[in-house]
Amino acid sequence: MQNAAREVERLGIFFRDKAFDFETVRVMWYAPAGGADLGEVLSATRRIRNGDTDSWFREWNRIATVLLDRAGGLRDDLSRGNALLRAANYLRTAEFFLDPADPRRGPTADRARTSFDTGLAALGVELIRTEIPYGEAELELMYFLPRAPAGPGAPLLVVCGGFDSVPDELWFTVARAALERGFAVLVYEGPGQGNLLRRYGIPFEHRWEVPSSAVLDWAAAHIETESTTGVGISYGGRLLARAAAKDPRYDRIVLFDYFPRMLDAFTASIPWPLRSAAATMPPWLARIVSTAGRFDTQTRWALANARWTFGAADLPDLVAKLALDSGDEWAADIAADVLLLVAEREHFYPKSLAYRFAERLTGARSVTLREFTSAEGGELHCQNGALNAAHEQIFDWIRLPRG
Structure with missing residues (x-):
């Protein structure tokens, strides 16, 4: 209850409704990565009725459409690409609160993907989308080639999302920042996410080592790299941690943020x-x-x-x-270096669980737990609204010399 009370203190920037407000801050979270502009966000939010999910969809869809129409007439590739990427993020946001059976979900997601891919192409970002077998389905990968002069052998970031993210969103979360720092980036979906959920109806599976190992197998066959760092966003942090416990090929893992069992x-x-x-x-x-x-x-x-x-x-x-995800008995089997991020005013779970999990990492080469505070503006889950602060911590930690 104390966590919830503190969350109310922090939120209320755009809406009284805590969910609407958090998700709007999430939109602005991506401004440093080109995913939002304040004037556009204000144009949408001032027309949304507090707690009204239909107006939420209508206004985010409207501002995205304004951008798409404008982008179609832009001659400058950089301007067009940036406009399309913002539109993609606004369309993701428009879809967010729709019921899973709502007929608007599919078309909105398709528009967001088209806008995203077209925007990256205009910016000259080299993206390879591919699919690998996953049972009787196909698991989708997004491979962002490293920028010159990094080239072959660049360090690799392997990224997965969580409970409610879509793979394209992870471009804004961490992939763009990694490319700018000379990394190659591999973003993948797992069961319960992306096309595995939407096209094939495959739900979440807590044994995340299955999709993770399939992705690392593909990477080993197609990517020359000096090191592999896994990054799990939100619930993806827990999924990644379990995968690293079962598969030793991760040199480092970043839990951005730590997340407990979903039941907890x-x-x-x-x-x-x-x-x-x-x-x-x-x-x-x-x-x-x-x-x-x-x-x-x-x-x-x-x-x-x-x-x-x-x-x-x-x-x-x-x-x-x-309840099928029964516990953390596997945590001691993680051998990689571990960076565990947590927010001072985490509202999805008691933050003490992050500290308890860190104590279980007895087999890790090193464990770094970083709590972000309200004094530095990173106190919300996944440092929502403080993307630069999170990136500074993550990439400096990855660059640490290790014996």
């Missing part, structure tokens, strides 16, 4: 007296949680997105699926 995050949002019942989710508690979702945007969205991405029929089924 879910139960942390339930009032303390009711948490003991959350593990079994009896019908009476399911009714309480579902009722809360009618009045709280964050709860309503999180439940709908979780049922979709975990392939759950209802709330008790969701809890049962989350």
Whole structure:
């Protein structure tokens, strides 16, 4: 409850609705990477009704359309590319709160991807999209070739997202910054994400070593590199950590930010007296949680997105699926260097869980835990709104000399 109270203190920049406000800060988070402009964000937000998801979609879609129309008449490649990338981010944002079954989701996601790819091409970014077998499906990879003079042998960043990100978003989160620093970047989707979810209906799988190892196999066959650093964003931090415990090919891993078991995050949002019942989710508690979702945007969205991405029929089924991720017994098997980021005012889980996880990394070559504070502006989950501060920590840590 203290975490939630502190979060209210920090939010309210754009909206009273905490979910709307956090996601708008998330849009602005990408301004340093070319994903937003303040005037455009204000143009959208001043027309959105607090907590109204239809107006949220309409206005972000509107400002994206304004940009797409303008970009079509621009002769300057740099201007056109930057406009298209901002439009892609606004379209991702427009789609965010839509119900998984909403017919607007698919077309909006397609427009966002087209805008993203066209924008990168205008900027001269070399991107290879490819697919690799994943069971009976195809797992999509995005390989950003290193910029000259790095060339072959450049250090490689392998990046995965989390509970609600799409692969293209990770360009703004970390891929662009890595390319500017001479890295090659490989972004991939896993089950519960991207096309594996949308096209094939494959839900999240906590045994993330399966998609991760397939991606590292592809990298070994196609990329010459001096070192491999894994970066997991939000829930992707937990997924990456487990993958690194099972597959020793990561030299370093960055948990950006640390994330606990999804069940722990879910139960942390339930009032303390009711948490003991959350593990079994009896019908009476399911009714309480579902009722809360009618009045709280964050709860309503999180439940709908979780049922979709975990392939759950209802709330008790969701809890049962989350419980399949039974614990952190594998943490001691991580042998890589580990950078674990955490936010002072983390609101998805008690931040003490990050410190406990760090204590379990007894087999790691090194462990660095960095807590970002409100005094430096990085106190929100994944340093939302403080992208430069996060990049400074991540890339300086990667550059540390190691014996």
